[in-house]
Amino acid sequence: MIQVEPKTKWFEKTVQAIRSVTGPGKIALHQPEFCGNEWAYVKECLDSTFVSSVGEFVDRFERELAVYTGAKHAVAVVNGTAALQVALLLAGVEPGDEVLVPALTFVATANAVHHCHANPHFVDSSEQTLGLDPDALRAWLESTVEMIHGKARNRQTGCRIQAVVPMHTFGHPCDMDGILRVAKEYNLSVVEDAAESLGSLYQGKHTGTFGQLGTLSFNGNKTITTGGGGAILTNDPELARKAKHLSTTAKLAHRWEFVHDEAGFNYRMPNLNAALGCAQLERLPGFVSKKRELADRYGKALAGFDQLELVREPFECQSNYWLQTIRLKGDGVGHRDSLLSVLNDAGLMARPVWRLMPRLEPYRQCPRAPLPVAENLEETLVNIPSSPCLVAGA
Ligand SMILES: *Cc1c(COP(=O)(O)O)cnc(C)c1O
Numbered sequence: 595m596i597q598v599e600p601k602t603k604w605f606e607k608t609v610q611a612i613r614s615v616t617g618p619g620k621i622a623l624h625q626p627e628f629c630g631n632e633w634a635y636v637k638e639c640l641d642s643t644f645v646s647s648v649g650e651f652v653d654r655f656e657r658e659l660a661v662y663t664g665a666k667h668a669v670a671v672v673n674g675t676a677a678l679q680v681a682l683l684l685a686g687v688e689p690g691d692e693v694l695v696p697a698l699t700f701v702a703t704a705n706a707v708h709h710c711h712a713n714p715h716f717v718d719s720s721e722q723t724l725g726l727d728p729d730a731l732r733a734w735l736e737s738t739v740e741m742i743h744g745k746a747r748n749r750q751t752g753c754r755i756q757a758v759v760p761m762h763t764f765g766h767p768c769d770m771d772g773i774l775r776v777a778k779e780y781n782l783s784v785v786e787d788a789a790e791s792l793g794s795l796y797q798g799k800h801t802g803t804f805g806q807l808g809t810l811s812f813n814g815n816k817t818i819t820t821g822g823g824g825a826i827l828t829n830d831p832e833l834a835r836k837a838k839h840l841s842t843t844a845k846l847a848h849r850w851e852f853v854h855d856e857a858g859f860n861y862r863m864p865n866l867n868a869a870l871g872c873a874q875l876e877r878l879p880g881f882v883s884k885k886r887e888l889a890d891r892y893g894k895a896l897a898g899f900d901q902l903e904l905v906r907e908p909f910e911c912q913s914n915y916w917l918q919t920i921r922l923k924g925d926g927v928g929h930r931d932s933l934l935s936v937l938n939d940a941g942l943m944a945r946p947v948w949r950l951m952p953r954l955e956p957y958r959q960c961p962r963a964p965l966p967v968a969e970n971l972e973e974t975l976v977n978i979p980s981s982p983c984l985v986a987g988a
Contacts, residue, residue, distance in 0.1 A: 604901050604926070605936040611895040612942055612978055615888070620941040621979040624917065626819045627881070631873040639869035647842075649865030655872050656825070662875060663792075663800040665808070665827035667834030670863035670871070671841050674789040674811025677824035678706035678759070680841050680861065681807040684833050685757045685783035687712050692748055692961060694758040694782070696726050697950045698968040702811075703761055703787050704951045704960075715748070715755065716952050716962035719971060723908045724919075725768025726760045727967065732776045734963040739780060746780040751961055757783040762791035762801045764977070765817070765885075765916035766908055770796050770804045785809070788827070792817050793882040793914035802827045807837075812867075817881055817916050818874035820867040884982040885915040891985075892918055892978070901926025905975070915980070919947075922974040930973055937978070947975035 639645055652670055659668035671677045687693055689711035695703050697716035704714040717734060720727035739746045739755060746755040758777050760768050770786075777784045788794075788802030789811035795801065802808025812823035826837045839845075844858030863871075893904045902920045907913035922930060930946060937944035950965065950972050951957045 602932070602936075604899065605933060608896075608899070608902065608933065609936060609940045609942065611899075612892070612937070613940075614895050615891045616942065616979050616984050621943060621984070622981060623943040623945060623977060623979055624815045625981045625983065626814060627877070627981070627983050628873075630877045632870055635869040635873045636866065639866050645866040646864050647862050649868070651865045651868035651872055652863055655863070655868040655875065658872065658875050659810070659825055659827075662878065663803055663827055665800070665803045666829040667827070667831065669826045669834060669837040669841060670868055671824045671826065671861040672863055673822045674809055674813065674824035675702040675706050675709075676841070676859065676861040677809035677811070677826045678703065678785065678787060679709045680837055680859065681785045681809050681826050682706060682710050682712070682757060682759075683840065684836055685785050685806055687756050687783075688754075690753055691756040692751065692753045693756060694726075694731065695951070696759075696761055696763075696968070697952055697962060697965045698724070698763065698947065698971055699761045699787070699951065700789070700948055701951065701954065702789070703759055704954075704957055707759070708956065712756070713753065714951065714957060714960050716950075716957075716960060716965065718963055718965045719763070719968045720769065721967055721971075723768040724763035724766055724905065724971060724975075726758070726773055728769050728772030728776050730963065730967070731758070731773070732779070735776065735780055738963075741780070744781055746782060748961060755780070755782065757785055759785050759787050760805070761787040761789070762794055764905070764919050765791045765794045765914040766905070767791060767794050767796035767801050767911040767913065769908075770801075774804060789816065789824070790916045791914060793878055795912040797910050803829065806830065807833060812871060812874070817885070817914055818871070818878050820863065820871040820874065823863050823867050823871060881982045882914045884985040884987070885980065886913075887985045888980065888982075889913075889915040889918060896920065899926075900924050901929070917977045918980045920976050920978060921971075922976070927974060930976060933976060937976075942979060944979075945977045947972055947977070
């Protein structure tokens with residue numbers, strides 16, 4: 595007699611495989627770790643009374659971020675969304691413009707465009723990188739855009755397309771060479787959303803340092819956290835100066851006068867958060883190596899499944915593996931939601947990838963390219979527990 599395996603047997607095997615890596619108990623998707631100088635620096639900050647908009651930890655955090663990423667300048671701000679908004683403004687995005695954004699991203703990328711009174715224009719992703727696909731982008735622009743006075747214009751909407759925002763999904767760098775080439779052809783500014791990829795390298799160079807500007811996030815679930823926070827990276831000293839100016843109320847330096855030369859933002863990172871950030875940054879290399887080790891362990895535990903595979907870093911890239919990701923394949927396709935409930939029921943926190951931006955109410959009417967790959971990724975990607983503490987050791 596032929597023994598027929600129940601159709602969902604592989605769900606149990608998946609739980610066992612993930613458990614073999616995480617160990618027992620309820621396992622979070624991503625939890626921060628404060629095992630270094632966090633208490634010391636935060637206490638030092640409290641003792642100094644400089645907890646807010648003035649203090650040395652902000653300068654230090656910015657300096658150390660620049661050193662770590664290899665960017666010439668880093669400007670710390672209140673969160674990653676604010677960082678993106680300011681970066682887009684400095685990249686020349688004006689009200690009514692369109693900005694090319696992956697349909698598959700966290701909502702903050704689209705929100706930042708919206709906050710500039712511009713419109714996100716959604717484009718497709720790559721199977722290999724999970725980020726913007728430069729070939730699909732070029733094909734789409736060829737069919738939709740005309741160049742007028744050296745600027746790209748969307749023939750359908752009549753709007754100028756000013757910038758493109760590649761995002762390094764779950765820490766995996768996207769094809770920056772290809773994206774920079776298309777951006778050059780269409781005279782687009784490049785603002786990299788590197789919120790998820792602190793510690794990730796593309797061809798040996800840190801993500802977020804390829805475009806005119808790049809942005810980071812230090813939200814509680816990111817690779818390092820400042821509570822809430824973000825930063826703008828750039829190699830251009832003038833853009834760095836403007837980023838600082840615009841994010842700190844656009845106040846002209848003076849010993850006592852309050853003179854502001856434009857309507858600036860109050861987006862400066864408080865010193866208290868920067869104190870936490872300085873301590874977290876010291877731990878970053880350790881976090882990244884633990885996350886990479888975790889990917890190796892999951893990779894081994896999940897090898898041999900016909901229904902799914904672990905997403906690995908793209909060619910010529912070193913990923914921080916911010917969120918570990920499995921992708922359904924073969925018979926596994928179509929079972930995302932069942933797998934999610936089995937994993938979560940088993941105490942293993944798992945999440946689907948974000949709903950595609952054009953399917954969200956605020957962005958339904960926005961222009962978009964065909965999105966076959968993003969639609970497939972939306973149905974097949976599942977994030978599994980990714981905390982560095984799942985790997986023992988200092
Ligand atoms: C986290 C994140 C941001 C920024 O988020 P904040 O919570 O505002 O710091 C932006 N883009 C992406 C893709 C993100 O994952």
